[in-house]
Amino acid sequence: MRRPDWAASWDDDDWDRFVGLVRDHLVERGAAARVVDGAVLLDDRPAIGLASLARTCRTLEQEDWRPTVADRLDQLLDGPTHEVPTTFAEAAPRLRVRLYADDGRLGPEAAVTRPAAEGLSWTLVADAGDVLATVLPEEAAAWGRPEDEVFDVAFGNVRAETPDVAVERRGGLAITSVTGDSVYTSTHVRWLDQHVRVPPAGALVILPTRHAVHAYALDGPQAVDAPEVLIEMAGERSAEGPGELTADLFWWRAGDLLRLRVHEADGRPTLELPERLDELFAELRSDR
Structure with missing residues (x-):
C-alpha cells in the first residue's frame, strides 16, 4: 500500500503494524471498508482520514495501540451521519467549502471539487453542525443549479464566519x-x-x-x-x-x-x- 506523505517518517514495521490493526478492527466489525493511502474508504459514508489516529498512536506504547485504534474507529463509525438535503433550498444554508489535500481519499466520483492549488482542492460539503458530509456529484446535480452558483453559496457561508x-x-x-x-x-x-x-x-x-x-x-x-x-x-x-x-x-x-x-x-x-x-x-x- 502506498504510504501517505504524512507517514513518511514512520518505520516500516510500525506502519505495517498500525495499518494491520486498522484492518483487523474493520474486519471484526464487518465494515464494508478498505484502507487506501492512509484513509479508511467506506461504501456508505465519507472517507475517514487516519493521520490524527496515527499521530496519537506514535505517542503511546505499542501495547496500547490496539485499544486506541478500536476506540477511535468505533467512535467514527458509530457516530452520527446525515443525508445531504435533496432540495437546494434546504441545502443552501448548510453548504460549505472545505480545503482538502489531494491525498486520494476523494476521487471525482466521491466529491464535488475544484482545484485550489497543486495538491489542494476546494471541496463541497453539507454541514449539519455536529457532522458534515461530502456532497456527491449526483446529489449536487439533483439540485438543478449551476455549479458556479452552488460554490458561490458555499463560499459565502464560510466567508460569513469570523476567524x-x-x-x-x-x-x-x-x-x-x-x-x-x-x-x-x-x-x-x-x-x-x-x-x-x-x-x-x-x-x-x-x-x-x-x-x-x-x-x-x-x-x-x-x-x-x-x-x-x-x-x-x-x-x-x-x-x-x-x-x-x-x-x-x-x-x-x-x-x-x-x-x-x-x-x-x-x-x-x-x-x-x-x-x-x-x-x-x-x-x-x-x-x-
Missing part, C-alpha cells in the same frame, strides 16, 4: 495568523487580502492545518527571510495538528495560490522560484 487574526513573531518576522476552531478556517486563504494587507507582489502562505492560515506579505527586504521561516513553521504546525493539511509553501497573488517546490541543499530548504518571484527576491536582496 481570529493576530500577528506572531518568528525568526524576526511578523507573521500574520488567521486561526479558528472551524474546520473551514483554512478556506479563508481565498480572501487573504481581507485579513492581511497584501501588496501587489502578494504574500507567502502556509496552510499547515484546517484551522489556520499563516502569511507574510512580500513587501520590504526582510521578505527574503520568510521562506525559510515559514517552511519550518509549516512542518512544526502540521505535525502538531489537529487537522493536518499540508506542509507546503504557497505564493498568494491576486487570489491565486501557487505551490512553491522545495528541495534540500546543504541541509537547508531551497525554493524553486517561478521567474517573476525570483526577480522580486533579487530586487529585495539588493535593497538589504
Whole structure:
C-alpha cells in the first residue's frame, strides 16, 4: 500500500503494524471498508482520514495501540451521519467549502471539487453542525443549479464566519495568523487580502492545518527571510495538528495560490522560484 506523505517518517514495521490493526478492527466489525493511502474508504459514508489516529498512536506504547485504534474507529463509525438535503433550498444554508489535500481519499466520483492549488482542492460539503458530509456529484446535480452558483453559496457561508487574526513573531518576522476552531478556517486563504494587507507582489502562505492560515506579505527586504521561516513553521504546525493539511509553501497573488517546490541543499530548504518571484527576491536582496 502506498504510504501517505504524512507517514513518511514512520518505520516500516510500525506502519505495517498500525495499518494491520486498522484492518483487523474493520474486519471484526464487518465494515464494508478498505484502507487506501492512509484513509479508511467506506461504501456508505465519507472517507475517514487516519493521520490524527496515527499521530496519537506514535505517542503511546505499542501495547496500547490496539485499544486506541478500536476506540477511535468505533467512535467514527458509530457516530452520527446525515443525508445531504435533496432540495437546494434546504441545502443552501448548510453548504460549505472545505480545503482538502489531494491525498486520494476523494476521487471525482466521491466529491464535488475544484482545484485550489497543486495538491489542494476546494471541496463541497453539507454541514449539519455536529457532522458534515461530502456532497456527491449526483446529489449536487439533483439540485438543478449551476455549479458556479452552488460554490458561490458555499463560499459565502464560510466567508460569513469570523476567524481570529493576530500577528506572531518568528525568526524576526511578523507573521500574520488567521486561526479558528472551524474546520473551514483554512478556506479563508481565498480572501487573504481581507485579513492581511497584501501588496501587489502578494504574500507567502502556509496552510499547515484546517484551522489556520499563516502569511507574510512580500513587501520590504526582510521578505527574503520568510521562506525559510515559514517552511519550518509549516512542518512544526502540521505535525502538531489537529487537522493536518499540508506542509507546503504557497505564493498568494491576486487570489491565486501557487505551490512553491522545495528541495534540500546543504541541509537547508531551497525554493524553486517561478521567474517573476525570483526577480522580486533579487530586487529585495539588493535593497538589504
